[in-house]
Amino acid sequence: MTSLTGAYQTVFDSKKLSALDDLMLEFISFFLNLYQSEKGGEITSVLQAVLTHYIPIYLGNQLLFWSGRHWEKSHPVFSRRPKSEDLVNVQLGDGIKKYFVHPAL
Amino acid sequence: MTASVLYSHLFLDLGHDELEPELVYPEGDSFIPISPLGCLLLLAASYTFSPTEIETLFQSQESSKLLKLHQDLVAEYLDGAALNVTDAILLLGMLLEPHLTERNIPSFKDPQNLETSEFLEYLQVLPSTDKTNILANIGFGCNMSFGKFTTAVICICRATSE
Numbered sequence: 318m319t320s321l322t323g324a325y326q327t328v329f330d331s332k333k334l335s336a337l338d339d340l341m342l343e344f345i346s347f348f349l350n351l352y353q354s355e356k357g358g359e360i361t362s363v364l365q366a367v368l369t370h371y372i373p374i375y376l377g378n379q380l381l382f383w384s385g386r387h388w389e390k391s392h393p394v395f396s397r398r399p400k401s402e403d404l405v406n407v408q409l410g411d412g413i414k415k416y417f418v419h420p421a422l
Numbered sequence: 423m424t425a426s427v428l429y430s431h432l433f434l435d436l437g438h439d440e441l442e443p444e445l446v447y448p449e450g451d452s453f454i455p456i457s458p459l460g461c462l463l464l465l466a467a468s469y470t471f472s473p474t475e476i477e478t479l480f481q482s483q484e485s486s487k488l489l490k491l492h493q494d495l496v497a498e499y500l501d502g503a504a505l506n507v508t509d510a511i512l513l514l515g516m517l518l519e520p521h522l523t524e525r526n527i528p529s530f531k532d533p534q535n536l537e538t539s540e541f542l543e544y545l546q547v548l549p550s551t552d553k554t555n556i557l558a559n560i561g562f563g564c565n566m567s568f569g570k571f572t573t574a575v576i577c578i579c580r581a582t583s584e
Contacts, residue, residue, distance in 0.1 A: 319448060362456075365423055369431070369460025370447070376463060378504045383466045384512040413467045 318370055325374050341371055342415060368416060375412065381405050425475040428465040431456045432495065459499065459507060466510035469517065480521050488518040489526045493544045500546075 324337055345364060352360040385401030394400055435455055445452035469476050480488060495511050503511070528537040 318454070363454065365427070366447075366454040366456045368423065369457035369464065370454065372460040372463045372467075373457065373504070373507075376504075376506050378506065380505050380509055381467070381470075382509060383469065384509050384516060387469070387513055387516055410467075410470065413464075414471060416464070417468060417471055 318367060321371070322374050325377065338375065338412060341375075345416070372413070372416070376409065379406060379409055381410050381413075423461075423464060425465060425468055425472070425479050428461040428468065429479055431458060431461040432465070432491070433458050433498065462495070462499070462510050462514075463506060466513045469513065476517060480518055483521070485522050485526050488521055492518055496544055496546075 321337065321341065325334070328334055328337065345368065348360055348364055352364070382401040382405050385404075389401055441453055442450075444450050447454040465476070492511075492515050495514065499507055500511060528535065528541050530538055532538065
């Protein structure tokens with residue numbers, strides 16, 4: 318996790334960042350499979366800890382504008398004002414969704 | 423991780439107190455606790471994918487506890503927070519607002535009241551002698567996050583005009 322944090326702070330190339338994220342997903346998937354086969358509760362708590370430490374690193378200081386998107390569901394947006402969804406990195410949102418494929422974790 | 427698991431870890435679990443700090447991540451590698459900020463961000467993100475889960479969770483909680491939780495989030499994490507953490511706190515405030523009642527909001531008849539001043543601090547209203555400025559700040563905060571807190575603004579308007 319320390320290495321990953323360091324890497325995210327020094328790498329700015331999007332392809333390399335994507336490769337780092339794939340590495341993390343692979344790590345989570347591998348240990349999740351191990352958990353499913355061995356039913357180890359200890360692995361679950363370690364995975365939860367790793368995952369929750371990783372998400373702030375993954376998002377960095379980039380906004381997904383959750384509050385703005387929620388607000389716009391029930392309030393009108395001025396015609397000239399761009400919608401919150403158009404201001405965010407959709408790929409980042411899709412990326413975070415990958416970590417919700419295992420609700421049992 | 424389900425919304426209820428994320429919700430239960432929004433603040434640091436001090437259950438590993440018996441461990442030496444240098445053994446706990448990020449100082450050490452013997453134990454890695456669940457990150458509250460990660461839980462906060464995942465909880466906010468989960469609303470995009472599964473809104474009913476958070477709604478069900480909030481419905482099962484007492485309104486006073488929900489407000490206290492949000493006040494604690496503001497006090498603990500807002501200062502110096504990353505933009506997405508601020509966004510997550512704001513979203514949770516908007517989501518829990520429909521579950522609050524007028525009983526959760528203090529009376530603004532006495533501006534010197536401790537409860538009132540703490541509530542204003544929670545709304546991020548800075549002390550000021552300029553009433554217009556106070557109202558502008560509160561109005562902005564309410565419009566941005568808490569529709570029901572309009573009641574609070576009306577009370578303050580009455581208090582300051584008397």
